Amino acid sequence: MTHGTLTIVVLGASGDLAKKKTYPAIFGLYCRNLLPKETIIYGYARSHIPLDEFRKKITSNLKGDAKMKEEFGLLLYYHSGAYDQQEAYDKFNVMLDESEAKFTNKNHNRLFYMAIPPSIFVEVAKGIKSSLISKSGWSRVIVEKPFGRDLTTSRHLIAELKLLYQEKDLYRIDHYLGKEMVQNLMILRFANAVFEPLWSKSHIQSISITFKEDIGTEGRGGYFDSFGIIRDVMQNHLMQVFSLVAMEPPVSLTAEDITNEKVKLLRCVQRPLLENLVLGQFTKSADGKHPGYLDDEGVPKDSLTPTFASQVFYVNNPRWRGIPFILKCGKALDQRKTEVRIQFKRPDNFLFSDQDCSRNELVMRIQPGEAVYLKLLTKKPGLNNEIQQAELDLSYSQRYEDLDLPDAYERLILDCIKGDHNLFVRDDELDVAWQIFTPLLEAIEQNKMVPEKYAFGSRGPTSADELSRKVGYSRSSGYVWRQSKI
Known part of the structure; x- marks a missing residue:
């Protein structure tokens, strides 16, 4: 120890x-x-x-x-x-x-x-x-976190701390890196021969990384209003998951080699466009039981701060060029979940074009109820040849007896005690992430973008689903993953 x-x-x-x-x-x-x-x-x-x-x-x-x-x-x-x-x-x-x-x-x-x-x-x-x-x-x-509000403030913070400490003694914590399923991302990718050969634009149609909360700002509106959902969730939590999903295989499992690949990946991210962005702000629930964002005492009545954002990113490298990465996060939505959804292309020369067939998807549920499941098509039992969507399901609560997963903060504090930087954010990684998001945030503020209203407890702005469809994501209809009891 x-x-x-x-x-x-x-x-x-x-x-x-x-x-x-x-x-x-x-x-x-x-x-x-x-x-x-x-x-x-x-x-x-x-x-x-x-x-x-x-x-x-x-x-x-x-x-x-x-x-x-x-x-x-x-x-x-x-x-x-x-x-x-x-x-x-x-x-x-x-x-x-x-x-x-x-x-x-x-x-x-x-x-x-x-x-x-x-x-x-x-x-x-x-x-x-x-x-x-x-x-x-x-x-x-x-x-x-937060490690600054933009590139300038982040660089100022990095510079001030560098005058005091060596990088080896600083641990910038993003608790999402300590979550069990985020930990599992590299194992799933690089330890299974069945996945890595498919992990590219040749076989993948789109990748969605979604963070949904079923609660509002809960009296924290004053704090939240100064940051907004992009700074609060997308720029840090979702980009960390994005980096692990999309990076190239590292030379080794050391913190330096893994972070090197994450930084290389982020440097290939194209500047995000406002035309590929949807912002939202929640109003009161349909039944009136839950107040809207502007009803929070700490929030200005004319606030344009988004509580929902969906942004499409593109990576300009040989593996991913042209493939949309849809990062979506929001508060006061219909459910609480965080997941990575990799949607595959349909097979060439599709033999069942006369039937309504959904695409294969590999879904990694980060929270709640950690799971990995693969949505695939199979013949419905019986005398006909009807196709049915089913899944190969690894739900942790069913697969592992006496499951006792450590909290993300437990893992990260333990790693700090050990001196292991693997799950912490390096200064250059933080810098390149802010290089991606600062122009986007400045454009939002300069254009005074008005977020689309959505009701507390809904799926969010309807424009977000339209944006996903526009870039190639196909949402399954009539299929529900029956999550194992936890």
């Missing part, structure tokens, strides 16, 4: 991200016995919270064995201090040194998790560098 003790410092420990994601992930690692025996976990934030109250706040949100939660709670400590005062970090370091002095092992490693707003990334990073770096072990910093 790691030689020495481990001190985990959660900056922004009083916030929602820390409570809902960071601490539960650390607890998950504790329950799996994946933390060093000598571990302490310090929270740091501006709020003044008594230790007993803080421990209760964190452990009450954890799921699991009561005894384990009680034991974990004893590892938790809390210190309140300013984010922009050098003396506050100096004082905090004295506390860390005193706590670590009680350990028998004298190699003290420190992991800093910045669960804080991006507006204070740099000043907190400076405070860590000046006062909190371990004198007898490694120090690593996890930075949460």
Whole structure:
């Protein structure tokens, strides 16, 4: 695992991200016995919270064995201090040194998790560098998204952090890279001889990567309105999945080689066009039970911020030239799911042109209910020759007994402890992604594009389906994948 003790410092420990994601992930690692025996976990934030109250706040949100939660709670400590005062970090370091002095092992490693707003990334990073770096072990910093708003702000953030840390000590976290099915993408592609020969424009008609949420902004409208769905989901989560689906085989499975191929792929992405973009903004539900986006108190009544986006991308390389990649994401839709849908071309000299036959599709369901299924055509049982669509289905909940999948944050924090950069975003990868999206975002704002309205709980803007059809995607009618019970 790691030689020495481990001190985990959660900056922004009083916030929602820390409570809902960071601490539960650390607890998950504790329950799996994946933390060093000598571990302490310090929270740091501006709020003044008594230790007993803080421990209760964190452990009450954890799921699991009561005894384990009680034991974990004893590892938790809390210190309140300013984010922009050098003396506050100096004082905090004295506390860390005193706590670590009680350990028998004298190699003290420190992991800093910045669960804080991006507006204070740099000043907190400076405070860590000046006062909190371990004198007898490694120090690593996890930075949460968003990594800037555009190319200029992203480059500024990268430059500021580079002055403080080496790239090997920075871990830019995109939790989608830690999801089980995203982890499985390269195995499915490169370890199965049946798939890789088909993975090109010769056999594939289109590739859709879809992110759907069945909830709205839930009171987070003020934060969301300053970013929008493209910055919040498409530029990071979906582009990471896109890169893994479309990249060339890496030389090895090392973080450097994998990221090199992702960067090469992104550099081949053609500039996205507004004519291949649909924006949407949800209104209240048909029954009036769910409010619209503009009803959120934090959202300006004249906001043009999209809560839905569908953009078609093209990759100018020999493998993919001319094939549409349809990236689609939205809030307040008809269901919650994230999936990759690879639609294959119809066979040449099709023998059953007189029947309504759907195309083959390989679908990788990232969440919920992880699964891989292949939609294919088969003869319907009976005396006739009617064709029926069915599937070869690998649903994790059915295939694997006692399924206990780790949370994405668990995997990523563990990799950071190990020093494994494989699932984290490198600076040049981030830069080329913003080179793709910044002109698009600027064009949207300059043209004051008005998002198409769609009702809460619907499939989204009707124009999005029309766009997919226009670029060659054929939606199956009358077919429903019967998802295994989870």
